[in-house]
Amino acid sequence: MKVTKAVIPAAGLGTRVLPATKSMPKEMLTIVDKPAIQYIVEEAVNAGITDILIITNRGKGIIEDHFDRSPELEERLLASGKQDVYEQVVSISKLANICFIRQKETKGLGHAVNCAKSFVGNEPFAVLYGDDVIIGEDPACGQLIRAYEKYGKSVVGIKAVPEKDIAKYSSLKVEPLEDNLYHCTDMVEKPKTKEEVLSLYSILGRCVLTPDIFDILDHTPPGAGGEIQLTDAMRTLARTVGMTGVDYTGKRYDMGDKFGILQATVEIALKNPLLGEPFKNYLKELAATL
Numbered sequence: 001m002k003v004t005k006a007v008i009p010a011a012g013l014g015t016r017v018l019p020a021t022k023s024m025p026k027e028m029l030t031i032v033d034k035p036a037i038q039y040i041v042e043e044a045v046n047a048g049i050t051d052i053l054i055i056t057n058r059g060k061g062i063i064e065d066h067f068d069r070s071p072e073l074e075e076r077l078l079a080s081g082k083q084d085v086y087e088q089v090v091s092i093s094k095l096a097n098i099c100f101i102r103q104k105e106t107k108g109l110g111h112a113v114n115c116a117k118s119f120v121g122n123e124p125f126a127v128l129y130g131d132d133v134i135i136g137e138d139p140a141c142g143q144l145i146r147a148y149e150k151y152g153k154s155v156v157g158i159k160a161v162p163e164k165d166i167a168k169y170s171s172l173k174v175e176p177l178e179d180n181l182y183h184c185t186d187m188v189e190k191p192k193t194k195e196e197v198l199s200l201y202s203i204l205g206r207c208v209l210t211p212d213i214f215d216i217l218d219h220t221p222p223g224a225g226g227e228i229q230l231t232d233a234m235r236t237l238a239r240t241v242g243m244t245g246v247d248y249t250g251k252r253y254d255m256g257d258k259f260g261i262l263q264a265t266v267e268i269a270l271k272n273p274l275l276g277e278p279f280k281n282y283l284k285e286l287a288a289t290l
């Protein structure tokens with residue numbers, strides 16, 4: 001079955017990015033000239049997704065505003081002859097069929113994904129974590145969808161992480177399948193001991209899930225951090241039918257982390273057609289003084 005729906009959980013509290021995220025959703029933090037979540041929506045659209053559900057919560061209404069029309073602004077832009085900016089602004093509201101639902105309590109990523117049950121229905125769907133921006137020629141989400149179409153199993157986007165950091169992420173039991181694809185048979189969220197580490201491969205930012213995940217989520221108790229963890233539910237899929245892991249191409253930026261935000265800003269600015277060259281010159285001058 002073709003994957004046309006995507007879910008973007010964006011209801012987290014963003015405590016690692018305080019005080020910026022006290023009233024500003026981390027998904028709306030800017031990378032050069034666009035909020036992080038727009039890069040994520042564009043990736044999904046470039047991968048063939050037509051319907052997107054963004055999971056929000058109290059105080060995140062400006063995410064909805066960003067993907068809506070803005071009549072006063074549009075009128076002003078047209079009246080002042082700024083046709084190109086006008087078209088840019090209008091195009092954001094036409095990227096996809098985007099709808100929103102609130103996660104009423106912040107009970108974890110698994111709980112957030114479970115809020116998408118009626119939107120998803122009985123179809124496979126992509127999940128793009130709202131604070132993971134991935135930049136690359138071939139959309140990461142599309143790479144996972146192709147693996148789903150080939151192997152028919154739920155898919156996780158994976159990357160090897162440094163050993164010192166594995167306790168912050170998940171750890172996966174994988175065996176090679178072909179090229180950058182792996183068969184995954186087990187996983188653990190935030191391994192606490194060396195024995196719990198199954199490999200240095202971790203789930204980073206993307207997955208494609210079959211709808212049987214919802215029944216599993218209904219029965220998943222709170223795990224690490226007292227939250228309902230999506231990894232705990234996916235572990236059931238991995239252990240029973242197995243999952244496919246895709247070591248996707250593209251550079252991931254963690255917008256839930258202050259250092260990740262700085263990296264995204266600098267590296268994406270350097271690639272910007274207008275700002276890239278002057279920004280590079282500025283960085284070189286600055287670097288010479290450090």
Ligand code: UTP
Nearest residue numbers: 009010011012013014015016107108112130131
């Ligand atoms: P994170 O654990 O990175 O987000 O969740 P967080 O809770 O905002 O992080 P802290 O507070 O800085 O540690 C990964 C993704 O899942 C979403 C987040 O918005 C993020 O995109 N999420 C997390 C939800 O939608 N609901 C939740 O209850 C938790």
